[in-house]
Amino acid sequence: MKVEGKRRIWKDYQKEIADDRYFYVRSCVRQNFFPASEKMFFRILKEELGKDIFENAAHTTCSGIGYHSDVVPFETTMTMVARQFALMTESGYQNFTTSCITSFGLYTEILETWHHFPEVEARVRENLKKATGREFDKPSNLSHASDVIYKFRKEIGEKARYRLVNKQTGQPLRCVEHIGCHYSRMFPGKGVGGAEYPYVLAGMIEEWGGEVIDYPERRHCCGFGFRQYLIQANRGYSLSCSKKKFDSMAPYKPDLILTNCPGCPMFLDRWQYTLSEMEGTTYGENGQGIPVLTYEELAGLVLGYDPWDLGLQVHQVPAEPLLDKMGIPYDSNRKFLNRDGQSMGRPKAPSFLKFY
Amino acid sequence: MGNRWVAPKRLLFSNSIKMDPQVIIIGAGIAGLTAAGALAEKGHHVLILEKEAQPGGHVAQWDRLFPSRRPGSEVLDHIRKIMDGRVEIKPGIRINGIIAHDQDFTVLTEEGTSYTGQALLIASGFRLFQAERKEEYGYGIYDNVITSAEVETVFKQGKKLLTSKGTLPQRVALIHCVGSRDEKVGNLYCSKVCCVTGVKQAIEIKEQLPQCEVFSFYMDMRMYDRHFEELYFEAQKQWGVQFIRGRLSECSEAPDQSLIIKTEDTLTGRPLRMIVDLVILLVGFVPEPETGKLVEMLGLSTGEDGFILPSDEHYNDNLTTVPGVFLAGAVKGPATISNTIADARAAALQIDSWLKTKP
Amino acid sequence: MKDFGFTVQLDHSIDYDAKDKRMMRYVLYHEPSLDWCIGCGSCTATCSAGQFTLFNIRMAHTLLRRGETEKLKQELKKCMFCGKCQLTCPRGVNLRNVLLRINRAIELFG
Numbered sequence: 119m120k121v122e123g124k125r126r127i128w129k130d131y132q133k134e135i136a137d138d139r140y141f142y143v144r145s146c147v148r149q150n151f152f153p154a155s156e157k158m159f160f161r162i163l164k165e166e167l168g169k170d171i172f173e174n175a176a177h178t179t180c181s182g183i184g185y186h187s188d189v190v191p192f193e194t195t196m197t198m199v200a201r202q203f204a205l206m207t208e209s210g211y212q213n214f215t216t217s218c219i220t221s222f223g224l225y226t227e228i229l230e231t232w233h234h235f236p237e238v239e240a241r242v243r244e245n246l247k248k249a250t251g252r253e254f255d256k257p258s259n260l261s262h263a264s265d266v267i268y269k270f271r272k273e274i275g276e277k278a279r280y281r282l283v284n285k286q287t288g289q290p291l292r293c294v295e296h297i298g299c300h301y302s303r304m305f306p307g308k309g310v311g312g313a314e315y316p317y318v319l320a321g322m323i324e325e326w327g328g329e330v331i332d333y334p335e336r337r338h339c340c341g342f343g344f345r346q347y348l349i350q351a352n353r354g355y356s357l358s359c360s361k362k363k364f365d366s367m368a369p370y371k372p373d374l375i376l377t378n379c380p381g382c383p384m385f386l387d388r389w390q391y392t393l394s395e396m397e398g399t400t401y402g403e404n405g406q407g408i409p410v411l412t413y414e415e416l417a418g419l420v421l422g423y424d425p426w427d428l429g430l431q432v433h434q435v436p437a438e439p440l441l442d443k444m445g446i447p448y449d450s451n452r453k454f455l456n457r458d459g460q461s462m463g464r465p466k467a468p469s470f471l472k473f474y
Numbered sequence: 475m476g477n478r479w480v481a482p483k484r485l486l487f488s489n490s491i492k493m494d495p496q497v498i499i500i501g502a503g504i505a506g507l508t509a510a511g512a513l514a515e516k517g518h519h520v521l522i523l524e525k526e527a528q529p530g531g532h533v534a535q536w537d538r539l540f541p542s543r544r545p546g547s548e549v550l551d552h553i554r555k556i557m558d559g560r561v562e563i564k565p566g567i568r569i570n571g572i573i574a575h576d577q578d579f580t581v582l583t584e585e586g587t588s589y590t591g592q593a594l595l596i597a598s599g600f601r602l603f604q605a606e607r608k609e610e611y612g613y614g615i616y617d618n619v620i621t622s623a624e625v626e627t628v629f630k631q632g633k634k635l636l637t638s639k640g641t642l643p644q645r646v647a648l649i650h651c652v653g654s655r656d657e658k659v660g661n662l663y664c665s666k667v668c669c670v671t672g673v674k675q676a677i678e679i680k681e682q683l684p685q686c687e688v689f690s691f692y693m694d695m696r697m698y699d700r701h702f703e704e705l706y707f708e709a710q711k712q713w714g715v716q717f718i719r720g721r722l723s724e725c726s727e728a729p730d731q732s733l734i735i736k737t738e739d740t741l742t743g744r745p746l747r748m749i750v751d752l753v754i755l756l757v758g759f760v761p762e763p764e765t766g767k768l769v770e771m772l773g774l775s776t777g778e779d780g781f782i783l784p785s786d787e788h789y790n791d792n793l794t795t796v797p798g799v800f801l802a803g804a805v806k807g808p809a810t811i812s813n814t815i816a817d818a819r820a821a822a823l824q825i826d827s828w829l830k831t832k833p
Numbered sequence: 834m835k836d837f838g839f840t841v842q843l844d845h846s847i848d849y850d851a852k853d854k855r856m857m858r859y860v861l862y863h864e865p866s867l868d869w870c871i872g873c874g875s876c877t878a879t880c881s882a883g884q885f886t887l888f889n890i891r892m893a894h895t896l897l898r899r900g901e902t903e904k905l906k907q908e909l910k911k912c913m914f915c916g917k918c919q920l921t922c923p924r925g926v927n928l929r930n931v932l933l934r935i936n937r938a939i940e941l942f943g
Contacts, residue, residue: 119727123615126606314609334726334734354839361841369729395835469835695871707924710869716898719872736846741872741895745846 119332124315131302131312135269136213136259140171141206145218146179148380148412151387154429156217158414159263166277166421167270171215174205180216182224186344193245196238199228200246204254214257215266219379222262223300226308229256262301264378264413268310268318271325279422282328284373285445290329291373294408295319296363296386298379299339319376322413326420335366341389342381360389364401364408371403374440375410386410391434394470406472407435419446426452438474450474495521495562497825498581498591500768502563503531504553504811505803505818506597511556512822518829521589522563523581525764529563531599537629539811540667540674541701549811569764572771577832579798592832593798593825594772596782597818598765600804603653603661603757611652611755616727619753621652622668625675635679635752638731643686643751646679647735648672649722650692654758663779665758666808669696672756673709680713688715689750691722691737699810720746725753759808772796781807792821800825852900856938860897863934867894869924876918876928882911890918894931906939 140163144156163169181198184190206214216222232239246252267274282291297316302309311317314337320330341359346352363386367375377383387410394400394407402408410433411419418428419441425448430437441448453474454462467473497513499506502524510520528534536546571582572594580590605613605621613619617638628635637643650672654665669692676688695717697703709715720737728734733753739746761780769776774794775783782805785793792800802821803814861867870891877883877891888911897905912932919928 119731120615120617123606123612126614127609312609315615332727334728336726337724350838352839353837354842357839358842358844362844392837393841396837396841397834707869711865714868716868717871739847739895739899742847742892742899742901744901746849746899747846748849 127315128311128317131307131310131317133261133265133308133310134259135261135265135310136215137269138169138213139211140169140213140215140266141209141211141257142171142173142263143177143180143202143214143216143221144173145216145221145380146183147384148217151380151384151432152412152415152429153432154418154427155412155414158418158423158428159217159267161423162274162414162417162421163266167273172209172211174209177202177205180218180221180224182218182220183344185224186220187348188345193242195224196228196231196242197245197249199225200242200254201250201252203256204246204250204252206257207255208252212255212258214260215263216260217263217380219262219264219298220300220381222260223298223304225260226305229260230305232256262318262378264301264318264322265310267413267417268321271322274417274421275325278326278420280420280444280446282323282326282420282444284443286443290327291440291443292331292371293323293328294331294333294336294367294370294372294375295323296336296340296375296377296382298377298382299343301378319378319413322416323376326416331367331370331372333367333370335363338363338366340382340385342379342385356385357389357392360385361393364390364393367408368401372408373443374416375408376413376416377410378413380412383410383412387434391468391471394468398470400470400472402435402439404472405470406439409433409435409437409440411437411440419444422446424448426455434468434471436472436474494578495519495589495591496829497521497593497595498523498579498589499595499597500569500581501531501597501599501803501805502526502529502565503597503599503803504533504550505599505805505814505821506531506595507550507553507557508815508818509595509597509802509822509825510561511553512819513825514557514560516822516826518826520557520561521591522561523567523569523583523589524563524565525568527565529565532602533811535623535630536626538674538678540670541699541705543674543678546811549815553815569768569771572768574772574796574798593800593829595800595802595821595825596765596768596794596805597802597821598762598768598805600759600781600808601762603659603665603760605652605755605757607659608652608656608755610724611649611722611753612725612727612733613755616725616733616753617731618727618733618751619725619755622648622671622675622754622756625679625754629678629682635682637751641751642683645687645689645748645750646752646754647722647733647748647750648676648688648690648754648756650690650756651721652755652757653760655693661758661760661779663808664696666696667810668756668758669694670699670702670705673697673702673706673715675754675756676715677705677709677713680709680715688713689748690715690717691720691735692717693719693721699812718746722753759804762805765805772799774799777807779807781805792817792824798828800828847899847901849899853902853942854900855942856902856905856935857897857900859938859941860931860934864927864930866924866926867898867931869926870894871924873923875921875923876926879917879921881913881915881917886911888912890928890932894928894935897935902939902943905935906943909935909939 163171181190181195185195302313306313341356347356390407431453497520499522502522568584573580578592719740726734784791802818882888
């Protein structure tokens with residue numbers, strides 16, 4: 119493989135990412151599955167990088183989840199998004215950054231729509247004014263939170279206390295990077311590195327000492343999407359998509375999977391459990407599974423935050439093997455204690471997947 | 475008219491020993507060389523300006539030509555025999571200006587020289603599509619993805635077609651329509667010669683490596699010219715080449731550097747996945763970028779496909795809208811070698827007629 | 834094993850390398866003209882059985898060449914061996930022999 123070939127393509131897809139004063143909007147579901155991720159984003163940006171990042175308590179979902187499930191019409195979605203922009207304007211910010219990749223895709227799509235169809239934008243402004251009395255300016259920069267971490271990957275790398283290197287063998291960790299579909303597939307120019315060989319996560323991995331793995335089903339969707347899994351009987355389809363990816367990456371023996379969408383790590387993490395219960399199949403060595411991390415979790419690990427403060431205990435696939443490889447210390451006794459030191463209870467062990 | 479050539483009036487008073495050429499040809503590929511020979515046979519004084527160090531254009535780099543698989547060198551030698559000794563070729567020339575006077579043209583070069591002629595023939599040809607632009611095919615990234623041009627080079631050097639590890643391939647996939655008929659790279663046109671090149675190379679690979687499975691992935695089989703359809707039949711009948719209708723959508727690398735390709739097997743309506751040792755991309759024609767400068771200098775026009783537009787596609791195919799400026803060969807769009815030779819001879823005839831009408 | 838109310842879906846794509854190609858090789862060995870097919874569909878269009886059933890002779894012999902032979906036995910029962918397909922083939926594929934050989938291959942490997 120000639121990596122220079124990929125670098126040439128990455129150079130073609132560069133995007134403007136704002137460097138400070140971010141207006142942040144949260145994801146609907148991420149805090150359930152990865153409770154500490156968004157909090158870590160704030161902490162890294164404010165404390166490590168000294169940036170101004172702000173969220174308005176009145177902000178809501180972008181309704182992307184409803185739009186993509188065909189339950190919210192586009193005009194409603196656009197108006198909800200317009201309200202988000204209005205909150206940004208009222209708070210005195212111009213750089214919009216989203217936690218969720220579907221949100222990012224949706225905001226990009228809506229801004230493109232308004233660019234090509236100004237009459238639609240005018241109608242949405244009117245709708246918003248009538249419904250809430252608010253007015254908005256369009257953001258001057260729209261980025262995803264992973265773009266921001268990508269932008270500051272060197273600074274994070276410099277402060278890093280741990281590298282993506284296997285402490286015992288000295289080899290770089292083998293990392294699979296998985297981009298959310300909505301990041302660059304619709305608008306390749308709006309994603310760092312484009313759609314074919316996206317670089318936003320690969321750049322982080324490389325900067326922090328890891329090795330990026332290319333495997334045949336790299337481009338395949340994890341199956342999250344929306345409407346296909348809302349009904350339980352349909353979930354086999356989503357499960358099969360993730361399984362295809364696991365089967366394809368397994369021969370390359372990855373040490374971790376890095377993602378930037380809220381849904382992808384949820385699926386890639388949880389489906390390993392589901393598959394192990396349904397079929398007895400596990401991936402990774404000795405039934406450990408392949409740990410799945412969000413970019414905030416990985417940045418946090420690299421910076422030396424406590425793994426339990428990062429929320430790694432709620433991952434279905436245990437992160438302990440990865441922590442051991444990186445040489446990150448952790449206190450197993452504190453794993454299921456809350457912040458006040460009280461026990462949260464212990465989950466039942468899965469049948470086949472290792473449990474620590 | 476029985477004159478060998480008519481000396482331009484200006485020359486009679488010129489101090490320079492050199493005679494101005496009557497015709498300046500830009501491009502010493504098969505079109506330029508053929509036209510030069512035809513014009514020289516008619517007694518004209520021709521000068522060819524060529525940007526590369528060697529004349530011969532693309533044909534000089536190809537091994538065997540379709541449909542008969544005869545050596546390209548035979549054709550090139552034949553053309554050159556006609557013009558040798560009668561035509562001057564200046565290689566390594568970069569043109570940076572053309573001035574159209576009332577009766578002639580002056581061509582200015584980056585080297586600081588200038589040449590004046592009464593007629594200008596643009597035979598600057600084409601370039602091959604840069605396969606890196608099809609990102610999903612992995613050319614320039616995966617070691618075993620190569621182009622048809624690279625296969626020609628291997629055969630021309632008398633070498634065996636090998637994988638990146640130096641082993642004999644067990645299975646090869648030829649991909650049609652790379653860079654052509656593709657909105658994503660901005661080339662909607664068909665490059666005409668790639669289908670038959672694919673069939674020819676499939677046979678050549680089977681000839682060299684009988685144990686190798688050869689698969690060709692096509693959208694349509696464009697076997698329009700004489701003996702093309704028979705060549706396609708020969709590939710299937712005699713050589714066992716397998717043709718699967720479906721366009722390559724993505725290429726991935728397996729741990730051993732073999733390639734996993736995804737196409738649709740449209741004839742069965744199912745997606746198809748296959749592991750191959752080599753992927754050969756049949757790259758199409760794109761306009762030669764240097765021609766764009768000539769277009770600007772002379773005020774010519776190009777079609778939406780980027781190739782130069784002649785003054786009329788049917789009956790003035792070798793003329794442009796500028797009197798005295800003529801066109802021959804692939805500068806007008808994808809063309810086979812037979813087409814190009816015929817076209818260059820036609821251009822020469824047009825130039826000859828035109829020169830004879832001048833005072 | 835647990836049942837969560839859904840199943841893993843089978844891969845719908847043709848994995849060329851994973852298929853059992855013995856039937857394909859047997860038929861092609863005994864009737865190499867099948868390799869001359871260009872997929873024009875004249876055979877299917879004229880097929881007597883194809884007029885009244887979902888039998889698609891072009892699809893059947895193309896799938897055979899991909900190693901997809903599970904449904905072949907059922908499908909081929911519909912063929913009447915009338916020979917119209919062979920009559921119309923522009924490449925001169927000996928289709929009647931192809932069909933006879935497929936039947937034999939089913940007996941041997943199916």
